[in-house]
Structures are given as structure tokens and as C-alpha cells.
Amino acid sequence: MPVGLRLMQKVSSTRTFAKIAPHFIPAMDRTVHRLTRGKVMLSAQMLPGVILTVRGAKSGIPRTTPLACMPEASGATWILIGSNFGRPGHPAWTANLLAHPDAEVSWRGETIPVRAELLTGEERAAAWKAVLGFWPPYATYQARVEREIRLFRLTRC
Numbered sequence: 133m134p135v136g137l138r139l140m141q142k143v144s145s146t147r148t149f150a151k152i153a154p155h156f157i158p159a160m161d162r163t164v165h166r167l168t169r170g171k172v173m174l175s176a177q178m179l180p181g182v183i184l185t186v187r188g189a190k191s192g193i194p195r196t197t198p199l200a201c202m203p204e205a206s207g208a209t210w211i212l213i214g215s216n217f218g219r220p221g222h223p224a225w226t227a228n229l230l231a232h233p234d235a236e237v238s239w240r241g242e243t244i245p246v247r248a249e250l251l252t253g254e255e256r257a258a259a260w261k262a263v264l265g266f267w268p269p270y271a272t273y274q275a276r277v278e279r280e281i282r283l284f285r286l287t288r289c
Contacts, residue, residue, distance in 0.1 A: 147218075147276075179200040179201075179267060180200065180201055180202070180203055181198060181199060181200050181201060182198075182199055182201050182210060182212075182237040182238060182239050182286075183196060183197070183198050183199075183237065183238040184196070184197050184198075184199050184212070184225060184229075184235060184236075184237055185197075185235060185236045185237070185238075186225065186228045186229055186232055186235035186236075186248075187228065187231075187232040187235075188228055189224075189227045189228045189230070189231035189232070190231075192232075195224070195225065195228055197223075197224075197225045199212055199225070200213065200267070201213075201286075202262065202263055202266045202267070204285075208287060208288045209285055209286060209287050209288070210237070210239075210246075210285070210286045211251075211259055211262070211263060211283055211284070211285055211286075212225075212229075212248075212283070212284045212286060213263055213270060213281060213282075213283055214226040214281055214282035214283070214284070215270055215273040215274075215281050216273075216277075216281075217273065218272060218273030218274075218276040218277060219276075219277070220277055220278075220279070221279075222279060222282060226282045226284070229248040229250070229284055230250060233247055233248040233249065234246075234247055234248075234289070235247075235248055235286070237286060244288055245288070245289040246286040246287060246288055246289060247286070247287050247289055248284045248285070248286050249284060249285045249287070250282060250283070250284055251283040251284065251285055256283055259283050259285070260281075260283060263283065
């Protein structure tokens with residue numbers, strides 16, 4: 133594993149990162165994504181990422197959120213991890229997907245309609261194992277919170 137990747141995994145596991153990252157990473161990703169017409173997300177240099185657009189759970193207004201993701205081997209599905217950087221509450225986008233599972237992602241410059249499914253039971257356990265192999269700091273995030281981190285599988289429509 134490259135030294136830079138190991139360093140980023142270590143840094144991203146800290147409580148300090150959990151406090152400051154939610155304030156600058158999404159804003160930075162949205163700006164760069166818009167300026168590059170959907171082709172670049174800076175955080176995707178570390179982890180693959182999508183821009184999720186889903187209607188708000190209460191408002192129904194489209195909400196756009198840059199998120200790290202784990203693409204699955206099929207190329208037609210992605211796992212989204214509701215880690216919220218290891219902070220106590222579920223991220224708002226997870227409530228939006230629960231209320232409105234039909235959404236869109238921007239993936240490598242392409243806008244793709246998707247359907248979200250909250251993973252539970254054995255399916256969630258298998259996905260969680262894969263997620264930890266993909267990005268081990270998620271284990272640190274889970275250890276910090278009492279809630280179970282939500283995992284969603286997005287499937288192309």
C-alpha cells in the first residue's frame with residue numbers, strides 16, 4: 133500500500149478529521165465537480181466518489197451531496213456508506229434515500245438514474261466486510277458511534 137494512502141487512512145480515522153472534514157470536503161467537491169463539468173472530484177483522488185442527487189425527505193427539493201462510494205464489480209452498482217465521518221447522527225442524505233429511493237448519481241461525468249436499497253442482515257454483513265477491506269477507517273467510525281452505519285446499494289435503473 134502506498135505511503136500516502138496509509139497516511140490518509142490514519143488521518144481520516146482521527147476525531148479532528150471527523151470534526152473539520154464535513155465542513156470543507158463536500159463544499160470543495162461540489163465546486164470542483166461543477167467547474168470540471170462532472171469529471172473531477174478532489175476527494176475521489178483518495179476514494180472513488182459520486183455526486184448523489186435525491187429529493188429531500190421532508191421538502192421534496194432535490195439535494196446534491198458528494199459522497200465516497202465503493203463501486204462493485206458489476207459496474208452497475210455502488211455501495212454508499214452513511215458514516216458521517218464517525219459522528220453520532222445518521223447523515224441527512226440517508227434519510228432522503230429512505231424516503232425517496234429513486235435518485236441520480238454523477239459518476240465520472242455521466243448522470244445515471246439509480247434506485248437505492250438499504251442493506252440489512254446477511255447482505256449488509258457481506259457488504260460491510262467488503263467496505264472494511266476497501267477502506268479500513270470505516271471500522272474506526274463505527275467504533276465511535278452507537279448507531280449502525282447505514283449501507284445502501286445503488287443500482288442503475
